[in-house]
Amino acid sequence: MNKLRRAYVDMYVATAKLRRRADEAQAEFERWMQRIALAERVGQPELAHLARQRALRAAEREVQIRAFLTTQTERIESIQELAR
Numbered sequence: 107m108n109k110l111r112r113a114y115v116d117m118y119v120a121t122a123k124l125r126r127r128a129d130e131a132q133a134e135f136e137r138w139m140q141r142i143a144l145a146e147r148v149g150q151p152e153l154a155h156l157a158r159q160r161a162l163r164a165a166e167r168e169v170q171i172r173a174f175l176t177t178q179t180e181r182i183e184s185i186q187e188l189a190r
Contacts (some may be wrong), residue, residue: 110185110188113185114182114185114186117178117181118182118187120178121178121179121182122144122176124171124175124178125175126173127171128168128171128172131164131165131167131168131171132164132168134164134167135161135164135165135168138157138160138161138164139157139161141153141157141160142154142157142158142161145157150188168184
């Protein structure tokens with residue numbers, strides 16, 4: 107396998123892992139949002155506040171990963187064009 111094709115395969119695999127990490131961060135955000143709702147329902151404002159902080163961190167992580175994922179996807183497309 108030539109170097110260009112190997113680079114394409116490596117980046118494709120890395121991008122798939124990034125996509126999974128972004129999906130996991132999104133799922134984590136959704137879990138924290140459910141915890142916020144639960145804490146508010148049972149009258150625990152301190153817990154709701156902590157859950158909001160965690161939800162914010164999870165959302166920030168997802169945004170960062172998805173931004174990097176966009177860059178990686180563009181690079182993969184460039185390498186794919188070169189490999190043809």
